[in-house]
Every structure is written in C-alpha cells, then in structure tokens.
Amino acid sequence: MKPAERAAELREQLAYHGHRYYVLDDPEIGDDQYDALLDELRALEREHPDLVTPDSPTQRVGGEPVSKLTKVTHLQPMLSLANARSEAELRAWVERMRNHLAREGIEAPAFEFVAEPKIDGLAISLLYEGGALVRGATRGNGEVGEDVTHNLRTIGSIPLTIPYQGRVEVRGEVYMSLPDFTALNERRASVGLSTFMNPRNSAAGTIRQLDPNLAAERPLSMWCYAIGVSDLELTSHWQALEWLREHGFRVNGDVKKLATEDEVVQQCLRWQERRGALDFEIDGVVVKVDDFELQRRLGVVGRDPRWAIAWKFPPTTAVTRLLDIKWNVGKFGDLHPFAALEPVHVGGVTVKAATMHNEEDLARKDIRVGDDVIVLRAGDVIPQVISPAPHAVERPGRADPPLPPARCPFCDTPTVKRGVFTRCPNRECPERRWQLLTTFAHVMDIDGLGEKQVALFQRLGLVKSVADFYRLDRDALLALEGFGEVSVNRLLASVEASRARPLSTVLFAVGIEGVGYVTGRGLAQQFRSADALLAATPEQIAETPGIGPVVAELIHSQLEELRPLFEDLRGVLQLEEEGPPPGEGPLAGQTFVLTGTLPDLTREEATQHILRAGGKVTGSVSKKTSYVVAGASPGGSKLEKAERLGVTVVDETELLRLLNSSG
Structure with missing residues (x-):
C-alpha cells in the first residue's frame, strides 16, 4: 500500500x-x-x-505557544440565563411566556420543552467552515470572547472536521470530570505542584493557557448543547441536538424532550436528586422552549432569552465564625457590608470573606460580630452570609447590632442615608474613584487595566479621571516595576483601540447611576450625541424606551456633575452615535441575509456596515428578506430558498454599491 x-x-x-x-x-x-x-x-x-x-x-497538539489571547466578536451574542430556584418560579416563567405570546397574538401556545444538565464548566463557541474547525472562543462578556482554538484542538471530544461543508457555530461547555480532576491533582501533588481547587477553575485555567502542550496534559472534555449562527434550516432545538449527534459532537444522553411543564418540574427534581452521583459537576438544569419560531417570537430581555431559564440547585453551605463586619464603597458611593470570616471550605473553595448585601438585609437577618454564621456560595459562585446559625442567636453576650459607619472608612466624609443605602457623597472618595476607574476599564475592554493596575496608577497620581487613561505616558509606564516593553505596548494599544467604542458603551462606562448596557444603547439611539443628552430635560430622557420618570430624574441629576468629564473626553472618545437614526439611512427598511465567505469583508464587518446604513441583518431567508449577500461556499439551502421566493442575490461588490447609494 x-x-x-x-x-x-x-x-x-x-x-x-x-x-x-x-x-x-x-x-x-x-x-x-x-x-x-x-x-x-x-x-x-x-x-x-x-x-x-x-x-x-x-x-491536535502542535505549534508554538501563542503570545496572547486575542479578542473575538461572536457572530451572535452568547446570552446569559435568568434563574428559577423553585417549582413556583419555573411555572411563573411559563406563565410569563404565555402572556407575552398572547400579546403577540398567539393564544394557548403548544409548548414543548428540552431539559438538559447545566454543566459547571466554561462556555465555548466552535466555528466550522467548509467542514473544518476554524475558530474556538470563550464566552467572555457574551459579545466578545477570547480565541482559544489552539487549546480546544487538544480536546479529543471536539471534532477537528465534520461531514458538513457549510458554516455552523456549535456551542457547548468545556469541563473536567470529577475522576479526572482527582487524578490530575494527585499527579500534581506527587511532583510538588500546587493542586486545583475545583474542576471548573481547572478547566477555565487550562483553556486560557498560552501553550497548547499544557492544555493537552489536562483531561478536558466538552458537552455540546446548541447551534448558534449557521447555514442550516433547523426548526427546533431538539432537531439541532440531533444534528449535532449525527455530525460527531458529544451531546449529553440524558437530555430530554418534554411535553408539559409538569414533566419539566419532575425532570429538574430528578437531576437535583442524582447530582451527587454524577461524575461531573452540574449546578442546575437548563430548560428551553423547543420550537425556534416560538423562541423568535418570545425574544430577549436585556441579555436573557425569554424562552430559556436555568433551574438552579440549592447551593452548598457551611458554618463558620464571623470575625468582623467591614464596609466597601461602590462606584455610586453606596456602602456595602462584607464579612471577614474564619476560613471555611464551601463548594470546593476556601472562603475568608463573603458579601452581606446591604445594611437593611444585615439588620433583618440580625447578624452580629462573633456569631457562628451560615455561609453559602449563591449560584455556586459568590460567597454570602445568609443567617446566624440557630444556636448563635441564643448565645449570651452577643455583640451589639452592627451599624453603618458615620464617616466613610476611605475618605472620612460624613455619610448620608439615601434609600436602602448609607452613602459616601464624595465623588472624589479614593475608593469610589477606584471603583469608577476599574468599571470604566472593564466596560471599555482595556486589556491590561485590571484592579491592581488601576490602584497602582491611582496611588502614583498617574490617573485621577477616566480621561487620564488616554494621557498615560509610555516612558513613565516603562519606569514602573513589573512593566516591560511588551506589556506597556499591549496596554497602550488596548487604550488606543478603546477610543473606537460607540457612544452607548461610553455612557455605560463613565458611571451614570441607572445606566447599564441596555439603557446606554437606548440613550445613544435616542439622543445621538452626549451634547444632546446633557441638554435634555428629565421629561425628554423619559421618552427613551425602557426609561421611566424616576430613572430619568436620577440620570438627569447626575449629568450636570458629569459635564466636565464629558468635556475632558471630547475629541478622545466617540461622543456621537455613528450611522443614521433608526429608520433612516440608505438601507432603511431593507433586510439582508449573509451566506458564504466574502472576498474582503468579514461577516461581522458586513453586518456592521448594513446596520450603520439603517438596514437589518437576519439569519434566515423569508418573504421579508430584501437581499441575500452571497460569498464563496454559500449555504445551498439559503440560495435555493432565495430563488424560490424571488429574493435578489448580490455579491460583495453590489453590497458596497448599495451601502454607498443615496437612496
């Protein structure tokens, strides 16, 4: 041979x-x-x-280590999930869906559900083109993740090629089984290396390694649970799971298709009962509406789809001694109590500190210094103190009930009571300023500006305002201990890249109470510029979809104080919304579907160009589709459907002509 x-x-x-x-x-x-x-x-x-x-x-393993993990914009956002922690909450979710669909004109919808284990691992997106794995990325913030293809290729359960020549994005959870986790820790301990705290952390840390050879040494696997963007003509989630199985992907064999909410409840309870018998960690059950058309009609609220929910299991608890109650200051000046604890092992990690939410919650629970307290990791992630242990309440000589400090513990400004919070009213408070700076760096996705770096720059006087990030001096940074040429160049390049963030992101990043991701986008679309927003009355702000009179007053009350900051940022950041207002522009009212690989534009770039010109981009061809933009290796089903419906098919050159047209 x-x-x-x-x-x-x-x-x-x-x-x-x-x-x-x-x-x-x-x-x-x-x-x-x-x-x-x-x-x-x-x-x-x-x-x-x-x-x-x-x-x-x-x-599967080969090549040189990468120098850094590059950012990847997902073709379609990887959404988060709302939670249900009881049968009543799950049934309330189903009722909310029925009510929403009734308003859409769909009475008594025939729901079918799919229930699957919520793997406690790391969410991953796999992109296949022409039958080959071309990119794998972490979830990140849902819209932007990190390219970790080099490490995902080392995982045996992830196919490098599939028997499908179109484009398909597969989503799943990378995890480490409990037996493999135990064996890995035993191997590390035997050669004097530190051990990992839990399987999830070890899986997440492994996937973010720069050297694929290190990833290959650790036993990871992946359950696949969804298809994102694709050229496939699928009508249901169950059909998508079947497609994944048929094309070589690993889908959990216990995923169930269920006809009623009673069956969903029973399935969730069964998973909860057998949780401890599994050889991998789960923290709940994900329940989804099966029909894709119903999913589309239900839509998304913020970053949570209406058509899916996570039934969360009761988290792990432990009892330990409360040594002290301390106070943090948030970016809006609100004081939050947190517990200093005797170290205790909870849900696979050692906990020394835990949140206590706010002062009213602290008083309601009657938690005092010196008590034995019950600690849990809410959602198996965030440690919190939920109550004193039953015997602690009866202990003689308990400390007095704790009170919030009369003066800010960081700037000594007298505190004031506003709503449920005691607050530090000083916007120049160093802790409050640090919170604002770190939030800005995170929202603007400035790589290399973590909490420690911001604290250092603040302490050295290099940064007082977020505008100072754009005045950082390269030579001054190189003079700092621990800052080499590579890290400084990377930091300054990331700062420079953040200048292009849209106005909606800037409004979220600068720290306006009441303005988050969704509200920032709404304000940017409504007012089109920071100047117009600064000049707006509370009544005009309240005209923004999703903003009521109370929040409008709250936003307006802060804008005058923030005017000097916006002046400082003028010419530095995007303070005007790009593209035409909604419903305007050369492509207003026109809907596009993209298929295949374009010669010069990535799919993401083509999508942004269309949106900025006032058009819409959808994933499937219908009677409402205006144009199908086809590149190399297009999805045959989309072209066939376009021909059947009489939809015009154009190439990249024609798309650019449409984008440049005046009408």
Whole structure:
C-alpha cells in the first residue's frame, strides 16, 4: 500500500476510534492499540511531511505557544440565563411566556420543552467552515470572547472536521470530570505542584493557557448543547441536538424532550436528586422552549432569552465564625457590608470573606460580630452570609447590632442615608474613584487595566479621571516595576483601540447611576450625541424606551456633575452615535441575509456596515428578506430558498454599491 493511502486509512481509523472513545464512551479497541495506530501515522508523516493534513490526529497538539489571547466578536451574542430556584418560579416563567405570546397574538401556545444538565464548566463557541474547525472562543462578556482554538484542538471530544461543508457555530461547555480532576491533582501533588481547587477553575485555567502542550496534559472534555449562527434550516432545538449527534459532537444522553411543564418540574427534581452521583459537576438544569419560531417570537430581555431559564440547585453551605463586619464603597458611593470570616471550605473553595448585601438585609437577618454564621456560595459562585446559625442567636453576650459607619472608612466624609443605602457623597472618595476607574476599564475592554493596575496608577497620581487613561505616558509606564516593553505596548494599544467604542458603551462606562448596557444603547439611539443628552430635560430622557420618570430624574441629576468629564473626553472618545437614526439611512427598511465567505469583508464587518446604513441583518431567508449577500461556499439551502421566493442575490461588490447609494 502506498504511503498516502496508508496515511489516509490510519486517519480514518483513528477518527472512528476517537469518536467511539471520546464522544460515545464506547471504545472498540484498547488504549495500546489506539496508540500503536497513532505512532504508525506519526512515523509515516515524519518520513513524508507532505502527507500531514490539518485534520490529522497528530495535529491536535502542535505549534508554538501563542503570545496572547486575542479578542473575538461572536457572530451572535452568547446570552446569559435568568434563574428559577423553585417549582413556583419555573411555572411563573411559563406563565410569563404565555402572556407575552398572547400579546403577540398567539393564544394557548403548544409548548414543548428540552431539559438538559447545566454543566459547571466554561462556555465555548466552535466555528466550522467548509467542514473544518476554524475558530474556538470563550464566552467572555457574551459579545466578545477570547480565541482559544489552539487549546480546544487538544480536546479529543471536539471534532477537528465534520461531514458538513457549510458554516455552523456549535456551542457547548468545556469541563473536567470529577475522576479526572482527582487524578490530575494527585499527579500534581506527587511532583510538588500546587493542586486545583475545583474542576471548573481547572478547566477555565487550562483553556486560557498560552501553550497548547499544557492544555493537552489536562483531561478536558466538552458537552455540546446548541447551534448558534449557521447555514442550516433547523426548526427546533431538539432537531439541532440531533444534528449535532449525527455530525460527531458529544451531546449529553440524558437530555430530554418534554411535553408539559409538569414533566419539566419532575425532570429538574430528578437531576437535583442524582447530582451527587454524577461524575461531573452540574449546578442546575437548563430548560428551553423547543420550537425556534416560538423562541423568535418570545425574544430577549436585556441579555436573557425569554424562552430559556436555568433551574438552579440549592447551593452548598457551611458554618463558620464571623470575625468582623467591614464596609466597601461602590462606584455610586453606596456602602456595602462584607464579612471577614474564619476560613471555611464551601463548594470546593476556601472562603475568608463573603458579601452581606446591604445594611437593611444585615439588620433583618440580625447578624452580629462573633456569631457562628451560615455561609453559602449563591449560584455556586459568590460567597454570602445568609443567617446566624440557630444556636448563635441564643448565645449570651452577643455583640451589639452592627451599624453603618458615620464617616466613610476611605475618605472620612460624613455619610448620608439615601434609600436602602448609607452613602459616601464624595465623588472624589479614593475608593469610589477606584471603583469608577476599574468599571470604566472593564466596560471599555482595556486589556491590561485590571484592579491592581488601576490602584497602582491611582496611588502614583498617574490617573485621577477616566480621561487620564488616554494621557498615560509610555516612558513613565516603562519606569514602573513589573512593566516591560511588551506589556506597556499591549496596554497602550488596548487604550488606543478603546477610543473606537460607540457612544452607548461610553455612557455605560463613565458611571451614570441607572445606566447599564441596555439603557446606554437606548440613550445613544435616542439622543445621538452626549451634547444632546446633557441638554435634555428629565421629561425628554423619559421618552427613551425602557426609561421611566424616576430613572430619568436620577440620570438627569447626575449629568450636570458629569459635564466636565464629558468635556475632558471630547475629541478622545466617540461622543456621537455613528450611522443614521433608526429608520433612516440608505438601507432603511431593507433586510439582508449573509451566506458564504466574502472576498474582503468579514461577516461581522458586513453586518456592521448594513446596520450603520439603517438596514437589518437576519439569519434566515423569508418573504421579508430584501437581499441575500452571497460569498464563496454559500449555504445551498439559503440560495435555493432565495430563488424560490424571488429574493435578489448580490455579491460583495453590489453590497458596497448599495451601502454607498443615496437612496
């Protein structure tokens, strides 16, 4: 047999046996036989380098470590999920969906649901084009993640190639099983290395390694649970899961399709009961409406889809001693109590401090210094003190009930009571200023400006206002201990890149109470510029969709104080909304569908151009579609549907002509 033929045969055999081992958990041969096949292929490829293919099993691990993790904008946002913690809350979710659809004209919708375990791992997006894995990215903030393709290629349960030539984005959760986690820690301990605290942290840390060889040494796997952007014509979530199984992806075998909410409740309770018997960690059950058309009609609220919810399991608790109650100052001056605790192990981590929410919650729970308290990790993530232990309340000689400080613990300004919070009214308070600066750096996605760096720059007087980030001096940074040329160049490049963030992001980032991600976007679309917003009355602000009179007054009351900051940022950041107002522009009222690879524009760039020209971009062809923009290797089903419906198909050149047209 010729070397090329034998190499192709070996690749086919290894792909088959790898799928049975990693995906089906049903191997036909032993590890030694698999390793012998792999060694034979490696030897052939060493003798004949021209036989090496990107999808060869020998290429899962290879190449040089990357210098950094680059940012990736998701083709479609990776949404978060609202939570239900009881049967009543889950049934209330179903009722809310019925009410919403009734307002849409859909009476008595026939819901079918899909229930799947909520894996406690790291959410990942895999992009396949032409049958090959071309990119893998972390969820990040839902819109922008990090490219970790080099590490995901090392995971045996992730196929490098699939029998589908179109474009499809697969979503899932990378995790480490409990037995593999235990074995990894034992290996690390045996050679004197530190051990990991829990499987989720070890999986997340592994995926973000720069060297794929380190990732390959750690036993990760992936459950796939959804399809994002694709050229596929799918009508339901269950159909998408079946497609994933048929194309080599690992889908949990216990995912169930359910006909009634009673069945959903019972399935969630069953998962909750068997949680401790699983060989991987889950923190709840995800329930989704199966029908894609109903999902579309239900839509999204903020970043949460109306059509899905997470039934969260009761989190782990522990009892420990409350040593002290201390106070943090938030970016709006609100004082938040937190507990200093005797260290205690809760849900896989050692907890020394925990949130106590606000002073009214603290008083209601009657928690005092010296009490034994019950600590939990809400959602298995954020430690919090939920109450004194029952015996602590009866202990003689308990401390007096705690009170918020009369003076700010950071700037000594007299505090004031506003609503449920005692506040520091001093906007120049160093702790409050630090919170505002770190929030700005995070929202503006300035890489290299974490909490420690902001605190250092603040202490040295390099940064007092967020505008000072754009005045950082390269030589001054290089003179600081721990700041080398590479890190300084990366920081300054990230600061420079943040200048292009849209007005909606700037409004969120500067710290206006009542303005978050969604509200910032609404204000930017309504007023089109910071100057127009600064000149607006409370009544005009209240005309913004989603903003009521109370929030409008709150926003207006802060804008005069923020006027000097906006003046300082003039010419530095985007203080005007790009593109025409909604409903205006050369492409207003026109809907586009993109398919295939365009010669010069990425799909993300083409989408932004269309949106800025007033058009809309959707994922599927319908009677309302104005144009299908087709590039190389387009989805055949989209082109067929466009031809059947009489929708005009254009290429990139024609799209650019439309974008540049005046009407």
